[in-house]
Amino acid sequence: MAGGGVQPRWQGLNGDPCILVKTQLGLERVAAARIEEEAPWLRAQPSPRGFKGLVLVYGCRDPQGDARLIEDRVVEADRVIVIEARAPAEPEAIARKAAELAAGRISRDECFAVRTTRRGRHGFTSIDVNVAAGRAVQEATGACVNLTYPDKIVLVEIIGGDAFISIVPGSFEWKKMKPGKNPVYRLFKRIAVVQMPYLGPLDACRNMGVRIGREVQNFEVRELVVAPAGLVSGRELAEFLNGVFEGIESRYQVQARSYHRRAERVPVYVQDIHQLVRDRRGEPIIVLEPEGEPVSRVADKLWEIVKGRGRVNILVGSREGIPLGVYRYADLVVDIAPGVTLSTEYAAAAALIALATVLHDRLSELGEGGEVEGGAASRGEGREA
Secondary structure, three states: OEOOEOOOOOOOOOOOOOEEEEOOOOOHHHHHHHHHHHOOOOEEEEOHHHOOOEEEEEOOOOHHHHHHHHHHHOOOOOEEEEOOEEEEOOHHHHHHHHHHHHEOOEOOOOEEEEEEEEEOOOOOOHHHHHHHHHHHHHHHHOOEEOOOOOOEEEEEEEEOOEEEEEEEEHHHOOOOOOOOOOOOHHHHOOEEEEEOOOOOOHHHHHHHHHHHHHHHHHHOOOEEEEOOOOOOOHHHHHHHHHHHHHHHHHHHHHHHHHOOOOOOOOOEEEOOHHHHHHHOOOOOEEEEEEEEEEHHHHHHHHHHHHOOOOOEEEEEOOOOOOOHHHHOOOOEEEEOOOOOOOOHHHHHHHHHHHHHHHHHHHHHHEOOOOOEOOOOOOOOOOOOO
16 A cells, blocks of 8 residues: 555566557556456556556566457557567667677568667657667668668667667558558649639638638648639638638648648639639640539549640539539539538638549659640640649
């Protein structure tokens, strides 16, 4: 007993921990309790040395089997790492132990990376450990280093004065981009979203403009053209446009801080929709309306349209749909959600997602400019807006 309560079962444990579990912050005790419920022979220590998001597990009978059990039954466990070696939290000591562990585990034909997570105060950085351990592992194995898509990963988890080391397959890491996934932003560089404005009560105009502005900036399309049909209220249009600029700027600031590549603001133009169709005759025009064909049925036609050079125009309605006369000038009229009426603020985003989804596997043919490399122009180049 301590302080009138029951002493936690993990206190006073001897020996090395066998598994490290990573959880969401604040779920350490829940995860520890669930581990002990599912595997009563284990002892789970939440927040070792006060570090949140961690659970150290002791008493493994079969570390690999116990780790699989935790993965299968404890949903709070985000990462389950079998600890294969322990060393003092010093770069050279970690490097020696990592090299010993890697010998026979990483072959000369494989590539590896070292990933270090450091908790506590130390006279070295995680990069220092990566460099020292990477050099030692390379000398011990003859393997190459690949920091992006390694075959094996040497994990170094430092908790205070202890370093726990493991070797895991490269698939252990979830990556946003990996071989076989094609970045769709190259396609969106070619897309002009032609959006009829949402007009009506002033607060609704502005709010709708903010949402649409954020959506087009989210995809970084080539341009947004706000295209009213005929005479409209200047005050309502101004509120809508002010909202569009606010939405674009708010999303752009997030992208500029978080992207590893340069984000680009979406330019905004205004043109009557009938004049725009005349002006861009000879460019691909796709109308998004429920009268069209389901998008899955026209994937081949869409690819023929977007793989050429130049701008592709996607026309999106608002409270009123695209004027019927425009349909005659469209290359395609497409329905992306048969039987569902899309709200104005989501229509353009839904169209872009649908386009990227049905064309994704062919996007590897697009060059950095968003067109088929070496391909001929299939349509005339319209003037720049």
